[in-house]
Amino acid sequence: MLDVASQLKGCKQLDVKRASRTASTPLTPTSFRANSRVAIRRDLRCRAATEAPVKPSRGASGLDVQGLRPTSPAAWKIVSQTLRDQKVRMMSPQELYFTINKEVPIIDIRPPSEFEDAHIDGSTNIPLYRPITGWDVRRVARRMAFAFFGVFNGTEVNPNFFDDILASINSEVGAVLVCNLGGTLDATKGNGAGTQSRSLMAAYEAVQMGARKVSVLKGGFLKWKRSGRPYINSDAQRRAVASSIDAIFASAKGKPVSKQSLPQEHALGERPAAAKPSHPAKLVKSSAAAAVAPSSRSTLIGSKDDIFGTAAASKRRRDPEGLPVYTPEELNIGQGGDTADCPFNCKCCF
Structure with a gap:
């Protein structure tokens, strides 16, 4: 300009x-x-x-609001007013939940590491910021500024963000932008312009480049997660394995588990049966067992629901961690992990 x-x-x-x-x-x-x-x-x-086409000035940081630093109060007032003028909507988690199947793009602008850890199903990751790359004078100075405040994984504006987000926004239905907090355009007690967030800053850049029908997830991904909405995370495979283990234990009631019926990662082979204990085992969960294999216990029986679906679920005794306590008779696998009928060496039944 x-x-x-x-x-x-x-x-x-x-x-x-x-x-x-x-x-x-x-x-x-x-x-x-x-x-x-x-x-x-x-x-x-x-x-x-x-x-020549007029492009918005980016400034030294990669973002610029009419010559002002984007995080300054004066810049935020301009951003907030611009978003109101452009009719940018704050969409609640409930609204977004019923929008997922309507082909409205969901653009997650968080860093790739956070997106990989957990994200809304069907969303696309276009990070607004990325880890600092290169070692020119400006980037070294930026690293030093972050390090001064104890941050050693500083970020910079993703130079591909502007082209990528403009290409991803649907001209007919727009798009929904997601960050961790979401921010708000409503006046708050401390700020009449609302609360700033990265998704609102990204929305400002998008409308400056001509995008329309842009929405922002109110409360961000954290509110989506707290409200119990579905999402995908890096523990999905672990949860799937835990579900298969629950199914194996449920099917073990009344019949042994065959090696062929197990998932490949749990087909550990046969083990010789151990001698039966001299004393009758009543409540077989103990604090000692928790100390031996806490991860196995939480994985195998991580739900508070009774795996047999019986009415005794609400009355079942639980250990200090809230996990249900089972007996070998209920599981019908002898002495837990030390029998040939049980494919796991978890020792969670002792």
Whole structure:
């Protein structure tokens, strides 16, 4: 913006100088040809300056709000008012839940590591920020600024964000932007312009580039998660394995578990049966067992629901961690992990 304005100002000044020189200096054939060539080149530069597309200035940090630092209060007032003028909506988790199947793009602007850890099913990751790359003077100074505050994984604006998000927003139905907190455009007790967030900043950049029908998830991904909405995370495979283990224990009631019926990762082979204990086992869960294999216990019986679906679920005795206590008779697998009928060496039944 400033470059274009300065070029236009220079063009006007040159036109004034040209007019004054032409009026006071007689032209010769040689000087006329030279001045004509100079004038043609100057006119081409001025025309290019006036016809070039105007792109928003990014500033040194990669984001710029009318020459202001994007995190400053003055910049946030401009951002907030612009988003209101452009009718940017704050969408609740409930609204988004019923929008998922309507082909509205969900764009998660959080860093890739956070997106991989957990995200809304069907969302696309276009990070607004990325880890600092390169070792030029500006990036070294940025790293030092982060390190001064004890942050050693500093970030910078993702240079591909602007093109990627513009290409991902559907021109007919728009898009929903997601960050961790979401922010708000409603006046708060401490700020009449609302609360700033990365998704609102991303929405500002999008509407500045011409995007329309942009929405922001109110409360962000954290509120989506707290409200019990479905999401995908890196523990999905572990939960799937735990579900298969629950199914194995449920099917073990009344019949042994065969090696062929087990998932491949749990087909551990046969083990010799151990001698039966001399004392009857009543409540076989104990604090000692919790100390031996806490991860196995939480994985195998991590739900508070009774795996048999019986009415005794609410009355069942639980250990200090809230996990249900079972007997070998209920599981019908002898002495837990030390029998040939049980494929697991978890020792959770002792």
